[in-house]
Structure formats: C-alpha cells, structure tokens
Amino acid sequence: MALGPRLDLRVGQTLILSPQLQAAIRLLALSNLELAAEIASELERNPILEAVADGEPIPPEAGPAGVATDPATPEPPLAAAPDLIAGPDRPDDGLDIDPAAEFIHHDGPADFATAPDADDGNLIERIGAPEESLLAVLSRQAESALAGRDLAIALAIIGTIDEAGYVTEPLEALAERLGIALGEVERVLRIVQGFEPTGVGARTLGECIALQAAERDRLDPCMAALLQHLDLVASGDLVQLRRVCDVDAEDLADMLRELRTYDPKPGLRIGGGLATPIVPDLFVRRTAKGFTVELNAETLPRLIVNRNYQAEIEAHARCHGSRAERQFLQQCVSQAQWLIRALDQRASTILKVATEIVAQQAAFFEHGISHLRPLTLRAVADATGVHESTVSRVTSNKFLSSERGTFELKFFFSSAVHTSGEDVAIAAVKARLKALIEAEDPLKPLSDDRLVDLLRREGYDLARRTVTKYREAMAIPSSFARRRRAIVRSA
Incomplete structure (x- = not known):
C-alpha cells in the first residue's frame, strides 16, 4: 500500500462561540471597575452611545424608533432592573429583554435610605498624590550632597537598594562592574548610609539597626555585641546573650526593649505608591425578610442610544453619504443595542448567583465565620440553573460588602x-x-x-x-x- 499525502473533505458538527458570545463571556468575568473602563472605551468608539449619570433625567432625544422623541410625547417605560431572585420564568441567558429598551439601570446604594452620605465627596479627590519612590528620594539627596565621580558611584549604589532599604548587590561585584577600587565604593556607601530614612544602604539587619542606634547615640559596645549575635536573640538564648554582651539580666531586658523600637525595614516608610481601595461590586442589606443583594450602581453608568443624533446621521447618509457610512451607522446601532442587552444579562446573572450564595451562607452573615458552610461551584450552579463555569466567572474578581466586612465571592466557597x-x-x-x-x-x-x-x-x-x-x-x-x-x- 502506497503512502502519501492526500486531501479529504469531511462534514462534521462542532460548537463554535460567536464573537458576540465571546464578548459577553468576557464582560461577565470583569469587575465593576474593569467594566467601567470597558464602557468608557466603547463610548469613545461608538458615536451614538451615551452614558447618563445615575439620577439624571433621560434626555428627550433618547427615544425609540430611531428618531427624536417629541417632548410632548411621554417617555417609554424604563427597563426594569432584574429581580434579586430569578424565578423559573426568567431564563439563564438573560436575553428575554425588550429590544426597545434604551438603557440599563441597576438599583444601587444611592437608591436606598441607607445609602452613604453624599458629603463624603469623590474618592479620587480624597486620595493624595502618590509619594516619591525610595529611589527618587535617595537620588535627590545624593545629587544635593555629591557631585562628579562620587555622585555616579552613589547613584549606582542606590540602584541596588531594594524597597526595604537594603543593598542587594555585593560591593565587590559592584566595584568590579564600575571598574573602581572596593575601598572607594565603601567610602561612598558610608555617605549614602547617612541619607534619610536612617538605616537605608545597610547590607545586613544588624548593620541597619546599628545605623539607627548610632543616630540615637546608643551604639555602645554592649549593643554592638548584641547586634552581632541576633541569631541568639532569634533563638531566645538569653544566658548566652548575657555572656557575650557582658551585662546582667536587667540590662539585657532594657537592650531587648530598645531593640524592638528600631525599624528593620526603613525603606518601606517611603514610597510604595497608593493602595488601591477595594470597590465592592455588590451590597448585602439586612431587611425585615432577611438579606437582599444589590449591585453597586455607582460604578455602572446608564447607557442610552442617542436617537436624535442617529436620525441626523441617517439623514445625512441618505443624502450625501456613501454605502460605507450607512454600514458604519448600522454597525454602531447594532453594537450599542447588543452592549445594553449584554450588560443587562450580566447584571441578572451576577445578582442571581450572588443571591444564591447569600442564601446558602445566611448563617455566616447572621452569626459570623464560625457558621460558614461548605459550598461548591456545582451546588450554586445547580441551584441557579447556570453552568458551573458561569458561576466561576461571576465570582472572579467580584467583591461583596456586608455588615461583616468586604469579601471576595470566592471566599464563600470552601471544602467540607x-x-x-x-x-x-x-x-x-x-x-x-x-x-x-x-x-x-x-x-x-x-x-x-x-x-x-x-x-x-x-x-x-x-x-x-x-x-x-x-x-x-x-x-x-x-x-x-x-x-x-x-x-x-x-x-
């Protein structure tokens, strides 16, 4: 039998995710902050899509039928927010939304009497500007104290200092890399060790604490001996410590108390950037009937289709535009309507899954962590009628805020x-x-x-x-x- 390449035609059936379904799955896994960035990007690309802040009236041009709404004509009913507990008549895919719905709105903490005080101000305005990094602070001190060759050596040393303030490269290797004598590097290092914060530029923990003790004029021979035997401090060998330091028990106790006042990582006092605050995606509220779940609407703007602007573009395209312009407009309309439906589907799925989690872990919200029940993704998937992978995407990078604190949704899943x-x-x-x-x-x-x-x-x-x-x-x-x-x- 001869062997050789050949071409065969075969017919088969496979499941292929459409681009829109892939995008909807990706939206489901995003947190509210990531979704806000995605919506902002879409608003830049789509000229007929607009965002309306929560609480603002819907502009009259955002009407149905693709034309501007007559001010005398009453506005269409708003798209209702998805129920907190989805019933059997609400399918999991969430596509049972009226296509004529012009925007999506989810109730948030601002819609309730227990909403945060409006006088709190913008979170971004309350956060100060990021601090300078340790590298920038030390470099600025070096530039003001040194010049020429010494400044170049100092900057090379500073470049090897980690965020805790320690020199991470051996001085011998640094001297060889710079092509200078080891003594010269040591001389400049002693200058760098005099910079603020005190203790930076040290090579060991003992040297770091010694620099701080010397600044307080507390580096006597006994303290120096203690810093040379920190391994005995770690092991708790007080008898050997008294012997090597040549002190009695009372003096050793004073030295150990003083040792605890020094900072073993002085570099961490400077820089490090801003800690990103956790913005919850969901809120759990206690009501007379139990616990309810709601989305954080403050991070999700309402989206509308500007029908007035759409009508103007269509009129211009019919009279003066080309076929490519009309296709672009139709693509923008379709994309805007799909995004609105996808966001509503995302909200419905997240609320459905989160509500089931809260129902399963009601004892935790009532009594604390000792009453946390074992829970699996499959159990929530079976109870909500969605796939297990959907539950995994919903609980990824999502945080829930309650009376007991803020928790990632993954926290509520645990083995038994x-x-x-x-x-x-x-x-x-x-x-x-x-x-x-x-x-x-x-x-x-x-x-x-x-x-x-x-x-x-x-x-x-x-x-x-x-x-x-x-x-x-x-x-x-x-x-x-x-x-x-x-x-x-x-x-």
Missing part, C-alpha cells in the same frame, strides 16, 4: 470538614484554630498534638498534619517558635 454534627467549612475551622492559639499562654503554647485534641473535643475530626497545614497556611509559627518569641518579649 467532617465533624460530629454538620460539616463545616475549612475557613471556619481555621478561624477556630487561630482563636485557640491566640488564647493560649504565651510561655506555654499549644503544640499541634494538643490543638488536635482540643479540636476533636469540639467535634472537628482532623489529623495532626492537617492542623499543621492550616497553621502554616495562616503564617502562624510552631509552638517552639511562639514560645521562643514569648521568652524574648518577657525578658
């Missing part, structure tokens, strides 16, 4: 831990484990075996390795390390 009664979420077990450790005697900390026994008495059947894994996940040291820290503090 078997107990003598009902299964509980891993987050609830971690919270109980942390509470037991915080209530322990610092000088007699609870070992992992002891924690296992205490948790089993409360009905949590956990293995020792599981308790260790949960403790390490919460960045809690071992019982030996906790006791060592307690000894140093008590000294």
Whole structure:
C-alpha cells in the first residue's frame, strides 16, 4: 500500500462561540471597575452611545424608533432592573429583554435610605498624590550632597537598594562592574548610609539597626555585641546573650526593649505608591425578610442610544453619504443595542448567583465565620440553573460588602470538614484554630498534638498534619517558635 499525502473533505458538527458570545463571556468575568473602563472605551468608539449619570433625567432625544422623541410625547417605560431572585420564568441567558429598551439601570446604594452620605465627596479627590519612590528620594539627596565621580558611584549604589532599604548587590561585584577600587565604593556607601530614612544602604539587619542606634547615640559596645549575635536573640538564648554582651539580666531586658523600637525595614516608610481601595461590586442589606443583594450602581453608568443624533446621521447618509457610512451607522446601532442587552444579562446573572450564595451562607452573615458552610461551584450552579463555569466567572474578581466586612465571592466557597454534627467549612475551622492559639499562654503554647485534641473535643475530626497545614497556611509559627518569641518579649 502506497503512502502519501492526500486531501479529504469531511462534514462534521462542532460548537463554535460567536464573537458576540465571546464578548459577553468576557464582560461577565470583569469587575465593576474593569467594566467601567470597558464602557468608557466603547463610548469613545461608538458615536451614538451615551452614558447618563445615575439620577439624571433621560434626555428627550433618547427615544425609540430611531428618531427624536417629541417632548410632548411621554417617555417609554424604563427597563426594569432584574429581580434579586430569578424565578423559573426568567431564563439563564438573560436575553428575554425588550429590544426597545434604551438603557440599563441597576438599583444601587444611592437608591436606598441607607445609602452613604453624599458629603463624603469623590474618592479620587480624597486620595493624595502618590509619594516619591525610595529611589527618587535617595537620588535627590545624593545629587544635593555629591557631585562628579562620587555622585555616579552613589547613584549606582542606590540602584541596588531594594524597597526595604537594603543593598542587594555585593560591593565587590559592584566595584568590579564600575571598574573602581572596593575601598572607594565603601567610602561612598558610608555617605549614602547617612541619607534619610536612617538605616537605608545597610547590607545586613544588624548593620541597619546599628545605623539607627548610632543616630540615637546608643551604639555602645554592649549593643554592638548584641547586634552581632541576633541569631541568639532569634533563638531566645538569653544566658548566652548575657555572656557575650557582658551585662546582667536587667540590662539585657532594657537592650531587648530598645531593640524592638528600631525599624528593620526603613525603606518601606517611603514610597510604595497608593493602595488601591477595594470597590465592592455588590451590597448585602439586612431587611425585615432577611438579606437582599444589590449591585453597586455607582460604578455602572446608564447607557442610552442617542436617537436624535442617529436620525441626523441617517439623514445625512441618505443624502450625501456613501454605502460605507450607512454600514458604519448600522454597525454602531447594532453594537450599542447588543452592549445594553449584554450588560443587562450580566447584571441578572451576577445578582442571581450572588443571591444564591447569600442564601446558602445566611448563617455566616447572621452569626459570623464560625457558621460558614461548605459550598461548591456545582451546588450554586445547580441551584441557579447556570453552568458551573458561569458561576466561576461571576465570582472572579467580584467583591461583596456586608455588615461583616468586604469579601471576595470566592471566599464563600470552601471544602467540607467532617465533624460530629454538620460539616463545616475549612475557613471556619481555621478561624477556630487561630482563636485557640491566640488564647493560649504565651510561655506555654499549644503544640499541634494538643490543638488536635482540643479540636476533636469540639467535634472537628482532623489529623495532626492537617492542623499543621492550616497553621502554616495562616503564617502562624510552631509552638517552639511562639514560645521562643514569648521568652524574648518577657525578658
């Protein structure tokens, strides 16, 4: 049988996502802030699409039928916001929206009596300008104190300083890279170590604290010996510390208290940029009938189609325009209508999923984290009638604000831990484990075996390795390390 290339025609059926469906899926995974940026970009591309601030009246030109609305004609009824709890008569795809609806509006906190005070002002106006970075601050000090060759060396040293204020490159490598003597680099480094904040330019933790102690005129031989043996401080070997520092127990206690007043990372006091505030996508309100969920409308502008401007463009295109202009106008109209329907579908799906999550975790909102129930994506998908991947997209990068704080929607999904009664979420077990450790005697900390026994008495059947894994996940040291820290503090 001869082997060789050939061409075959085959007929088959496959599922292909249309570009509009792909865009709708992408919109579903965006947070409110990301969606606002996407809408702003679309407003720049589409000339007939306009945004109306929440609370502003709808302009008369935003009427149906593609022409300006007569002011004497009453406006069409507004598109209703999706129900908080979707019923069986509302399909999951959310495309049962009246195509004539001109805009989308979701009730937000501003529509309720419990809305935030309007005098709070714009969040952007309350946030100050970003601080200078540590690199910029040190470079400015170097330019004012040095010049010529020394300035070039200082800037090279500053370029190796990390955000905590430490030199990250060995001086030997830096001297070789610059082609100068090691002593010259060390001389300029001592100048850089005199810059603010005190302690920057150090190569080790001991040197960083020594610079700060020297500024306070507290770097005596005893303190210098202590800084050279910080490993003994970490291990809590107070007997050896008294020996190497040649001090008694009272003096050592004073030195340890003073040691705690120094900043081990002085560079973090400068720069770092602005912390981005979390803007919740959803609000949970307590009502007489339970908890209700609402979208944050402040980050979602209402969209309308400017029918008046559309009519003017159509009239111009019919008289003077080309076929390409008419096609462009039709494309803009179709894109605007699709975006409005897609946003309404997104809002309906998010509210449906979030409402089911709140209903499943009502005990958490009522009593706290100890009542957090185990929950999976499949359970929410089955209850809401959507696909599991849709629930995953809805809960991605979405935050929910409630009386108990602001949480990512992913927080409410957790595996189950078997107990003598009902299964509980891993987050609830971690919270109980942390509470037991915080209530322990610092000088007699609870070992992992002891924690296992205490948790089993409360009905949590956990293995020792599981308790260790949960403790390490919460960045809690071992019982030996906790006791060592307690000894140093008590000294």
